[in-house]
Amino acid sequence: MRLWSLHPRYLDARGLVALWREALLAQAVLNGRTRGYRHHPQLQRFRQCADPLQSIAAYLWPVHAEAVRRGYRFDAGKIRNSQTSPTLPVSAGQLxxxxxxxxxxxxxxxxxxxxxxxxxxxxxxxxLFTVVPGDIAPWEITRSSK
Known part of the structure; x- marks a missing residue:
């Protein structure tokens, strides 16, 4: 699972479709509707929010908007909540x-x-993210952390 902190406009078609599917999976995990991926490190930043489901929905809406901009037909009905949520920090190092x-x-x-x-x-x-100074996020899996 890769929930990019980068703007979805940077992703190629394959990457954007994968992001959509993985973010929908993250939404299902955060909603307790799946057994797999419950402990995935990429979900930590959403779980730390006051309303994780609202945050993942706010993550999904710009992905959907980018798909629409490109002429793709992603189903907005799969997003469980509204578009608004407080922004989350992402470090410049993570980006x-x-x-x-x-x-x-x-x-x-x-x-x-x-x-x-x-x-x-x-x-x-x-x-969804606001850039703050800092290194790679502690939840990120890198070659040196393996």
Whole structure:
């Protein structure tokens, strides 16, 4: 499961579809509707919110909006709550780590998409997040943490 802190506009078609599916799975986990993935580290930041279901819904809406912008037909009826939620912090280090991770994925599967992205040097976070100073998040699994 990868719930990107980066804005969904950076994801290629395959990445955006995967994000939609994984965020819907996260919503089901947070709602207690599945047995798997209950302890997934990516869910920690949502569980720490006053209303985790509201936060994951607020995460899903911009993913849906990006899909609509591209002409995809993601079903908004699958999102359980409204669009508003307090923003969550994401460290600049986490955002940079995810950008490097995404570059690696895109080099393998969507080089033309990556070429388009390199024209935009300022990283924008997913609208749910506000960038704060800091390193990679403690819940992130990296080569050095394995």
């Amino acid at each position: 940079s780590h995810e950008w490097q991770h995404l570059i690696g994925k895109l080099q393998l599967r969507a080089a033309a998409w990556l070429e388009r992205l390199t024209c935009h040097p300022a990283l924008e976070p997913h609208p």
